[in-house]
Amino acid sequence: MLTRVKSAVANFMGGIMAGGSSGENVSGCDLPLKFPYMRPEFLGLSQDEIECSADHISRPILILKETKRLPWATGYAEVINAGKSALNEDQACCEVVEVKKRTGGSTPSRTPTAKRRSSLPNGEGVGLRDSADADGLLFHYWALFDGHAGSGAAVVASRLLQHHLVEQLQEVLEKKVEHESLVVGALENAFKEMDAQIEREKSVYNISGGCTALVAVFLLGKLYMANAGDSRAIIIRSGEVIPMSTEFTPESERQRLQFLGYMQPHLLGNEFTHLEFPRRVQRKEVGKRMLYRDFTMNGWAYKTIEDEDLKFPLIYGEGKKARVMATIGVTRGLGDHDLKVHDSNIYIKPFLSCCPEVKVYPLTQYEHGADDVLVMGSDGLWDVLSNEEVSEAVTGFLANCDPDDLHRYTMAAQDLVMRARGVLKDRGWRISNDRLGSGDDISVYIIPLLHGNRQP
Amino acid sequence: MAYAYLFKYIIIGDTGVGKSCLLLQFTDKRFQPVHDLTIGVEFGARMITIDGKQIKLQIWDTAGQESFRSITRSYYRGAAGALLVYDITRRDTFNHLTTWLEDARQHSNSNMVIMLIGNKSDLESRREVKKEEGEAFAREHGLIFMETSAKTASNVEEAFINTAKEIYEKIQEGVFDINNEANGIKIGPQHAATNAMLSSSQGGQQAGGLLLSPSFCLYPPLPAGLTYPPPPQTSP
Ligand SMILES: Nc1nc2c(ncn2[C@@H]2O[C@H](COP(=O)(O)OP(=O)(O)O)[C@@H](O)[C@H]2O)c(=O)[nH]1
Ligand SMILES: [Mg+2]
Numbered sequence: 001m002l003t004r005v006k007s008a009v010a011n012f013m014g015g016i017m018a019g020g021s022s023g024e025n026v027s028g029c030d031l032p033l034k035f036p037y038m039r040p041e042f043l044g045l046s047q048d049e050i051e052c053s054a055d056h057i058s059r060p061i062l063i064l065k066e067t068k069r070l071p072w073a074t075g076y077a078e079v080i081n082a083g084k085s086a087l088n089e090d091q092a093c094c095e096v097v098e099v100k101k102r103t104g105g106s107t108p109s110r111t112p113t114a115k116r117r118s119s120l121p122n123g124e125g126v127g128l129r130d131s132a133d134a135d136g137l138l139f140h141y142w143a144l145f146d147g148h149a150g151s152g153a154a155v156v157a158s159r160l161l162q163h164h165l166v167e168q169l170q171e172v173l174e175k176k177v178e179h180e181s182l183v184v185g186a187l188e189n190a191f192k193e194m195d196a197q198i199e200r201e202k203s204v205y206n207i208s209g210g211c212t213a214l215v216a217v218f219l220l221g222k223l224y225m226a227n228a229g230d231s232r233a234i235i236i237r238s239g240e241v242i243p244m245s246t247e248f249t250p251e252s253e254r255q256r257l258q259f260l261g262y263m264q265p266h267l268l269g270n271e272f273t274h275l276e277f278p279r280r281v282q283r284k285e286v287g288k289r290m291l292y293r294d295f296t297m298n299g300w301a302y303k304t305i306e307d308e309d310l311k312f313p314l315i316y317g318e319g320k321k322a323r324v325m326a327t328i329g330v331t332r333g334l335g336d337h338d339l340k341v342h343d344s345n346i347y348i349k350p351f352l353s354c355c356p357e358v359k360v361y362p363l364t365q366y367e368h369g370a371d372d373v374l375v376m377g378s379d380g381l382w383d384v385l386s387n388e389e390v391s392e393a394v395t396g397f398l399a400n401c402d403p404d405d406l407h408r409y410t411m412a413a414q415d416l417v418m419r420a421r422g423v424l425k426d427r428g429w430r431i432s433n434d435r436l437g438s439g440d441d442i443s444v445y446i447i448p449l450l451h452g453n454r455q456p
Numbered sequence: 457m458a459y460a461y462l463f464k465y466i467i468i469g470d471t472g473v474g475k476s477c478l479l480l481q482f483t484d485k486r487f488q489p490v491h492d493l494t495i496g497v498e499f500g501a502r503m504i505t506i507d508g509k510q511i512k513l514q515i516w517d518t519a520g521q522e523s524f525r526s527i528t529r530s531y532y533r534g535a536a537g538a539l540l541v542y543d544i545t546r547r548d549t550f551n552h553l554t555t556w557l558e559d560a561r562q563h564s565n566s567n568m569v570i571m572l573i574g575n576k577s578d579l580e581s582r583r584e585v586k587k588e589e590g591e592a593f594a595r596e597h598g599l600i601f602m603e604t605s606a607k608t609a610s611n612v613e614e615a616f617i618n619t620a621k622e623i624y625e626k627i628q629e630g631v632f633d634i635n636n637e638a639n640g641i642k643i644g645p646q647h648a649a650t651n652a653m654l655s656s657s658q659g660g661q662q663a664g665g666l667l668l669s670p671s672f673c674l675y676p677p678l679p680a681g682l683t684y685p686p687p688p689q690t691s692p
Contacts, residue, residue, distance in 0.1 A: 048501035052514055055464075057534035057638050060516070061527060063496040077496075407495070414496055414527070423530050 034205040035155050040092040042076070044068055056083040059424075061417050064410045070094050071140050072451035075409025075444075077417045081380070082429055082439035089147035090378050090443040091158035091211070099137040099169045137173060140218040140455075141165070142445055144231055146378040148328070150208025153335030156201075157194055157211055161334075164190040164197070165217070183219055184358045187226040195334045195354035202337060210336030213356065214245065214376055216445075218452055221364035223374070226356035228332035233376045234387050235361065235449070237368065239395050241387045244359050244374070248332035250315045250322040257324060257331065257351050258295035261314045269346035272325055273311040280316075281309050314351075320383065324351050332356070368449040371398040373409065380442035381420045384431060393419055394446065409446040416444050457503060459512040459644035461634075463623050465616070466531055468556055469541035470549040471520030474575040477606035478541065479517045482616050487607050494519045497531060504617055506624050512644065513616060525559075532563040536632070536640030537619045541573045542590075544603065545582040550574075550589065557597060565639055567631055570599045571619045578605040 039045050039053060043062060053062050064076045071094065080088040141162050147154030168186035191213065198207055212229020225233050227245035235242040250257065254276065261267060261274030268274065276293050278300070286307060291300045303309075317323050324331060325341050325348055332353045339348045375390060385393070397415045401408035422429045422437025429437035467475040476491045476498065483500040500515045516535070518528040532538070540556055542549040553572070560570065574590040587603055594601035600618060604611040626632050627641065634641050 048514075049499045052499035052501070052516065055534065058516075058531045060497045060499075060531065065498075066492045066495070411495060418527055418530075423526070424533060 031204065031206040033152065033155075034201060034207055035159050037087055037151050037155060039078075039088065040076070040094075040158070042068060042070055042092075042094055054080055054087060056080060057424075059421060059429075061414055061421070063414045066407055069406070071096050072447055073406045073409055074142065074448075075407075075411070075413040075446040077410060077413035078443040079380075079417050079421050079441070081441045084439065085151075087151050088441045089151045089154055089209070089211075090380075090441040091145040091147065091151075091154040092443055092445070093141070093143045093158045093162065094445070095141050095162060097139055097141050097162050097166060099139065099166050099173055101136055101173060102170050137169065137219070139165075139169070140216075142216040142376060142447060144214045144376050144378055144443055144445065145211040145334075146229060146231055146330075146380075146441070146443075147211040148209050148330070149336070149339065152206060152208035153198055154209070154211035156198060156207055157213060157334050160197065161190060161194045161213065161215065164193045165215075167193070180222065180360055183217070183222075183224055184360070187215065187217065187224060187358050188355055191226065191228055191334065191354050191356050198335050199337045207335065210333050210339065210352070212330055212333040212378075214378075215356070216374060216376060216447070218363065218455070221362070221452075221455075223361040223363045223449075223452065224358055225361065226358045228334070228354060228356040230330045230379045231377065232379070232382045233374060234390065235372070235374050236391045236394055237366070237372045237449075239391065241391045242361075243387065244361065246357060247379075248353070248357075249329060250317070250324050250331055251319065253331040253353075254315050255295045256353075257314060260351060262295055264350070267346075267350050268311075268314060268325075269341070269344060271312060271341065271344060271346060272314045273309055274314050275309060276313055276315055277309070280313075281305055283310060286310070324348060328352070363449060363452040366453075368453055370403045370448060370450055371395060372449045373398075373412075374445070374447040374449060375416075376445040376447070377416075378441060378443045380438045380440035381416065381444055383440060384420050384422075384435065384438045385416075389419075390416065409448055413444045413446045416446070417442050457512075458510065459503060460509040461624075461627070462512040462514055462642040462644055463536045463620055464534060464640035464642075465513060465515045465537040465539060465619065466535040467515065467517045467539045467541060468528065468532075468560065469520055469539075469573075470543070470546075470552055470556075473520070473541045473543040473546070473549050474606045475520065475539075475541050476517050478539070478573070478575060478604065478612060478615070479515055481606045481609050481612045483515070485609070487609070495521075495524060496527065502616075504620060506617070506620055509624075510644075511620055511624070513620060515616075529559060529563050532560055532568075533565065534638050534640050535564060535568055536623050537569045537571065538564065539571050539573055539615065539619065540599070541575050542585070543576050544574045544585045544587075544590075545576050545579050547584040550585045550593075553593060567626060567639065569619055569622045569626065570597075571615055571622075572597075572599040572601045573615055574601075574603040575606060577603040577610060578608045 039050055053060055059079050061077055061079045074094060078090060143161060145154040145157050168190045172182040172186060201207060212231050214231035214233060215226040217224040225244040230247040230249055233244040235244055258274045278291050286305050288305055289302045290305050292303050293300050312326060315322060315324060316326060323329050327341055327348055334354055336352055337349050340346055393416055394412050397412045398408060419431060420438045420442050422431035429439060431437040467479060469475055476494055477487060479500045480488055483502045494517055496519060498517045502513050504511050504513060516531055518531060538560055542553055572594045590601055602611050602615045604615050606612060627634060632639050632641055634643060
């Protein structure tokens, strides 16, 4: 299995990096994998089951087994793509993680933490002692990674990102961890450290491709949602949608990317222009007036076309098809250090950011019912279903379940994945109203929020 | 482990007839009296030998409940064999066979081998469906038939292996297009030498397919002056 996976990965590396179909001479492929390819650990699949799950023809929807329980009775379901890559490049991780007080090391002899906490102003420290023993702190962690150009980065991030978060939180454990901004900072730095580790270790391990990361952390009564990429999280509360993330794409990050191209033109390798035009400029149009926009603009203006403008636009394509340097459709995430523009020496990574946007939801300030949930999904879900459709489907499904059935959230996740995948007809995968189903990997968490209210 | 062929099976039938127990008996040689309700799809696999060849059976165990029927249905396609199971102690599970069969015939490939199984043959005292009735139904619909017990393991090996034999014979007769994975048959690494061309071209195709990924796509920069073609459709 391992060798099969390796050769599959080699194939992609070949396809992407070398532009050919043979992966023989791609650098990095002789290196060992840091972690073997697998599905999320909590699914508890055997090698045989993993093999079965990678069936592009029947596309089995995998769910959390009834015997396996996740924190908060979290529901989970996933399905593989319709053939775009041999493996499911989404990954997931869900754990309750303990942050222990660092013993010894750089900062010895501190005042006992519990005492200092309770003496904080506004009683802010009060909840802390309940949340873990005097020496540490617990947090709940749900993460979703959507890989591209190989599964390596997503697998590595799904195994290690939480440890980086622990390290970052340890730094502030002795300080005022109740302060939102310190947790936000810890998340941001955890992403940065994860990305740096991938870069460091890709010289010793085969860590292919890159991945987006969407992470939910519940800590001291608050839910933190960190997003780097184009996955999405929404809260459904009393049937109403509360967006918890925004996607980072060439469209949404156009101005940041254009500014970078403008400031550091060498990154464009003389092949690309940082300006945007509504369509590809043709040679015969030099000297004519055409609409354009620069990093300073939201609207459009006219300019006289020069030779320089004939270069390929840094950002090109509309909506889901927009690409940075004709290569990648997502602008934040981890990995991708080796990614180059096809047939060139131009690196894409400088344009990609590993920094997440973090939103905070003060969970315990609200009462939640059994049907109030956080939905986290990879873009395979959101490409074909709107927030409202997801909200309706989940609310409708949960309403028809026994509220005491702990497996209801996994069944709702299975139902969502089925709605997004659809059924294979003569003309491809189809969902309701004969719309096209998602041919992408689809992964979904459904997390009931009332457990957050009950959390000691 | 190396195999010559891989056959994909699907197990269908009403809930409670013993599908999951049959699978467990076949793969692990044990009986688990209380089995979790299958609410999605579960997998099992085992190697068998036919005609001196190693054959890997990949078995998909499905949920029988009506509410999961549309999901179950979507798994018929791409199976080379189906075990259609009823419970000899519950006549209703026998009565539902026609619906299951219609479903299977409609959503599977036409060459799929279907084995009809009357399970729980150890419960002779509670039998509601005569063996002859099962035989008659099978004859009428062109199925193979066996009575099994997932509890005592009686006929369980035979049910899975006879189905494989039938598929293997169809391959020998050239009925199955083994190069089309949608038929539920894969040529294994044991055959790799003779079929190297086939598998490498498939690998290449998939790598190429990645280029159509919605969030990841490579468009080589075109020489200036050429208009850029519209990106290809993602879905098949
Ligand atoms: N006596 C007997 N009980 C069986 C046999 N096969 C399954 N069972 C029982 O039937 C029940 C349902 O079995 P299960 O495999 O879960 O059915 P499924 O819903 O079709 O997967 C369980 O309680 C089993 O113990 C059998 O061959 N003999
Ligand atoms: Mg079952």
